[in-house]
Amino acid sequence: xxxxxxxxxxxxxxxxxxxxxxxxxxxxxxxxxxxxxxxxxxxxxxxxxxxxxxxxxxxxxxxxxxxxxxxxxxxxxxxxxxxxxxxxxxxxxxxxxxxxxxxxxxxxxxxxxxxxxxxxxxxxxxxxxxxxxxxxxxxxx
Numbered sequence: 001x002x003x004x005x006x007x008x009x010x011x012x013x014x015x016x017x018x019x020x021x022x023x024x025x026x027x028x029x030x031x032x033x034x035x036x037x038x039x040x041x042x043x044x045x046x047x048x049x050x051x052x053x054x055x056x057x058x059x060x061x062x063x064x065x066x067x068x069x070x071x072x073x074x075x076x077x078x079x080x081x082x083x084x085x086x087x088x089x090x091x092x093x094x095x096x097x098x099x100x101x102x103x104x105x106x107x108x109x110x111x112x113x114x115x116x117x118x119x120x121x122x123x124x125x126x127x128x129x130x131x132x133x134x135x136x137x138x139x140x141x
Contacts, residue, residue, distance in 0.1 A: 036094070
């Protein structure tokens with residue numbers, strides 16, 4: 001049995017519940033993130049005509065800036081923030097972005113889906129503490 005994590009808005013504004021299994025992997029209520037699907041900025045715009053490598057480089061730069069502020073984010077949230085900043089539908093999959101994040105020394109990938117800066121110790125704990133603070137904050141209002 002996994003531990004349930006409450007969270008806010010997920011991709012496209014749909015609320016999802018996350019779970020952490022005994023091995024530490026984070027999973028969404030409806031299964032894991034579809035690794036071979038393409039992140040979307042909007043549904044009407046076709047995929048970008050830019051080269052995949054250029055978009056991945058831009059995405060990694062954006063991801064690094066986002067993590068300077070956030071420190072730790074699940075792959076789905078980081079990708080959503082990247083795509084919002086790009087303002088295009090990227091032509092790479094979640095799997096390709098994850099592989100690029102793993103290969104880039106500026107990032108650390110924990111449990112397959114938690115992305116952080118390498119200087120952050122115990123990124124999963126930082127993530128869960130943030131979720132607990134948000135939950136307490138919502139109960140207080």
